[in-house]
Amino acid sequence: MAARKTAEIVTAEIVTADAGLLDPGIRGRRMRRLSGLAWASLSVLIFSGWFVVTRFSVTRDLSAWDVAMLRFGIGAVLLSPVLLAGRNRLPGRAWREGLLFMLLWGAPFVLLIAFGLQRTSAARAAAIAPTLMPVWAGILGAVLLRQRQGMIRWGGYAAILAGLCWLIVAGPNGAALDPAGLTALVAAAALWAIYTLLFRRSTLTPLQSAALICFWSAALLLPIYLLFGLSRLSLAAPGEIAIQVVYQGVLMGGVSIVAFNRAIAALGPAAASAVIALVPAMASVLAYPVLGETPTWSDALATAVIVAGVLLASRSSSTAQRGAA
Secondary structure, eight states: OHHHHHHHHHHHHHHHHHHHHHOHHHHHHHHHHHHHHHHHHHHHHHHHHHHHHHHHHHTTTOOHHHHHHHHHHHHHHHHHHHHHOSTTOOOHHHHHHHHHHHHHHSHHHHHHHHHHHTSSOHHHHHHHHHHHHHHHHHHHHHHHSOOOOOHHHHHHHHHHHHHHHHHHHHOGGGSOOOHHHHHHHHHHHHHHHHHHHHHTTOSSOHHHHHHHHHHHHHHHHHHHHHHTTOOOGGGSOHHHHHHHIIIIIIIIIIIIHHHHHHHHHHHOHHHHHHHHTTHHHHHHHHHHHHHOOOOOHHHHHHHHHHHHHHHHHHHHHHHHHHHHO
């Protein structure tokens, strides 16, 4: 009898598990999460390379204004059909929302990052801005939106901050990090975090948001760029300009914004920002062959602490989302 009862229990559990696998709602949530992770991974690859490519140019021939103009000018041209399509033409409210998004994740964000990259290595800049973004998002979400973060996520945020403090105190070659560069990177992370929280509640699609950010950024930058003669494109080699056109204009100006927006829509702002915070590890790997930046053991240990914090924050948000579902 005991054996028969055990068999019945096991059979019931298998049937229940099969029903869960066949449930369209469960499958849909799993596919949505896998899709969100895929988009977030693409964002990580592009963002990591962007820190390296941008530092390569802003410490040589091009200026931060050149980088921003290439990114948003080309992006605005490529994505203009999204804004000009006849039947799908956006209402005035969407344009105003796009202007707000531009102020958060458009031209000001890029100029702040480029300014910070002129004053520290690509690996350290990538370790400050992307990893502080989920911390800002968590704090703002808890204070303004009354979101419950949980002890695990707060522990992850604490680990991220501890690793960042380690990097900042060590500084490049043992020197203190430039305060102006640090301030710029911290401010950029705060803008990015606010954007992730607001986009989650937006009615805009990822493609529409990307197009509006590029349009408003180009509209803001172009008059300043031309009026004050800020262009240094004539000083750069054609090959360098071509690389920047592809990376800044196509990958960062279009693909990265769409990919990150889709990650936010699928995973939520906390989880998406936590995954993006894995950028410093990838940026460190790319910076070595491209820029010759050799990470120290102190950098490697600090980055490991940051990544551990990221994983804690990401794991906690995943659990919370499953509970909500």
